[in-house]
Amino acid sequence: MVPGEAAARPTSRARRHDPGRRDRIVDACLDVLAEVGVAGTSHRRVAAAADVPLGSMTYHFAGMDELLREAFGRFAREAAAQFERRMVEAATPEEAVRAVTLLVTHDVFATQRDLVLSHELYTLAARDPAYRTLTNDWMRRSREALGRHFDPTTCRALDAFVEGMTIHRALDTEPHDDADVLDAVRRLTGVPAPGDA
Structure with missing residues (x-):
């Protein structure tokens, strides 16, 4: 050698x-x-x-579909967990109203990344029922978190409001006034401003 x-x-x-x-x-x-x-x-x-x-x-x-489901599942679970944290921290109806307002103005679609990921997931869910289970679970958890403070009918209206308003705020080219969101949440929940009761 x-x-x-x-x-x-x-x-x-x-x-x-x-x-x-x-x-x-x-x-x-x-x-x-x-x-x-x-x-x-x-x-x-x-x-x-x-x-x-x-x-x-x-x-x-096993393939790209499994990876996409895992990735979007993680994204949806993290978004739902943030929603739950806000609502758990609220101890009174007034705090719950302010928590919902913060969800719209600061949490949901807080970044352009979150906005894009949400819409990519929505598009997949609209076409493929397998992804609808992810969005349905996300909505269910959101309504359950709201249900700590509000009745089921109000929860459904609030959940739709949070989703729709955040999309409008993310895509609108005009400046936003957080006070408008707070006022709308009060109207939906029937919780008056302190001093108005």
Whole structure:
């Protein structure tokens, strides 16, 4: 054997320990979706964004549909959790009214990324019943959170108001007045301003 021959032989590479890889892929998928939409999202783009080998995509997910469901599911669960936190923190009807107002003015679609992801999910849900389960669960959790303070009919109206008003505020080119949102929430809930009761 020639000296140094053994060192020249290729050795098998140890598998990289990366326990958070699947989560990183899901997070990267959301970033790619926000940037290029569902139509532009591919395994290659997500792998590059997650800084993982392309083969990791098929190792962790059966296909793009499974990855999209996982990513949008995470997004919807996080949005619903924020909704729930706001409503749990409210201890009085007045605080509940102000919590709903903050959901519209600060939380729902707080960033352009959230707005785009929401609309990408809505479009998928409109076409594919499998994604409707995600949006239905999101709406159910929102109404349950509102139900800590309001009756079921009011909850449905408030949930629709939050969704619709946030879309209008996100897309409108005119400036917004948060006081208008607060006034509308009072009208829907019947909770008067302090001193008006």
